[in-house]
Amino acid sequence: SQKIEQNSEALNIQEGKTATLTCNYTNYSPAYLQWYRQDPGRGPVFLLLIRENEKEKRKERLKVTFDTTLKQSLFHITASQPADSATYLCARPRDRWRNRDDKIIFGKGTRLHILP
Amino acid sequence: GAVVSQHPSRVICKSGTSVKIECRSLDFQATTMFWYRQFPKKSLMLMATSNEGSKATYEQGVEKDKFLINHASLTLSTLTVTSAHPEDSSFYICSASAGLAGETQYFGPGTRLLVL
Numbered sequence: 001s002q003k004i005e006q007n008s009e010a011l012n013i014q015e016g017k018t019a020t021l022t023c024n025y026t027n028y029s030p031a032y033l034q035w036y037r038q039d040p041g042r043g044p045v046f047l048l049l050i051r052e053n054e055k056e057k058r059k060e061r062l063k064v065t066f067d068t069t070l071k072q073s074l075f076h077i078t079a080s081q082p083a084d085s086a087t088y089l090c091a092r093p094r095d096r097w098r099n100r101d102d103k104i105i106f107g108k109g110t111r112l113h114i115l116p
Numbered sequence: 117g118a119v120v121s122q123h124p125s126r127v128i129c130k131s132g133t134s135v136k137i138e139c140r141s142l143d144f145q146a147t148t149m150f151w152y153r154q155f156p157k158k159s160l161m162l163m164a165t166s167n168e169g170s171k172a173t174y175e176q177g178v179e180k181d182k183f184l185i186n187h188a189s190l191t192l193s194t195l196t197v198t199s200a201h202p203e204d205s206s207f208y209i210c211s212a213s214a215g216l217a218g219e220t221q222y223f224g225p226g227t228r229l230l231v232l
Contacts, residue, residue, distance in 0.1 A: 043223030093219040108159040
């Protein structure tokens with residue numbers, strides 16, 4: 001079955017450093033991947049979407065890559081701040097072009113702690 | 117843009133009562149709305165997918181008669197937890213999608229339900 005795997009359940013990074021989170025996908029070649037941020041007791045917030053033909057996408061201090069050879073997306077936060085501490089979710093959105101009954105698949109998330 | 121509201125944000129009810137949660141897309145028309153449940157420090161669990169004007173599609177293991185979903189318009193979906201029991205206590209989150217390619221989901225802030 002198709003899987004989205006975020007192998008790191010938690011990650012501690014020193015403030016100011018770059019945080020890198022990993023998302024691997026198996027048994028599927030998604031056309032898109034998404035990254036969301038979720039704070040405790042809140043719904044997820046959409047951050048970035050990257051298409052399979054885009055190697056890299058940036059938004060302010062965020063950068064996402066999509067490597068179809070490694071079947072992997074990396075999510076980077078540069079110059080990390082304590083306010084970046086949250087759970088980050090990787091997701092493969094529904095692909096109804098290929099499968100009308102398709103569903104979004106979320107990874108389990110990585111809890112990122114930026115240490116002051 | 118792309119704001120989704122949820123009401124109420126928190127509800128406490130007695131066992132046996134029914135609780136209705138509203139999800140609204142405030143500035144776009146949502147062709148599809150999704151309902152999720154999330155336990156503490158666990159990943160999102162999709163409960164059902166609803167398209168405006170049609171019956172919701174429930175995930176395996178989710179009781180249709182227990183969790184009634186009505187998607188009355190392109191901006192409003194409701195989830196009613198009928199005859200609530202303490203094991204229904206959870207964090208319920210809705211999301212809405214405009215159905216575009218890559219299908220970003222915009223999440224509501226969530227509703228914390230506590231059944232006594």
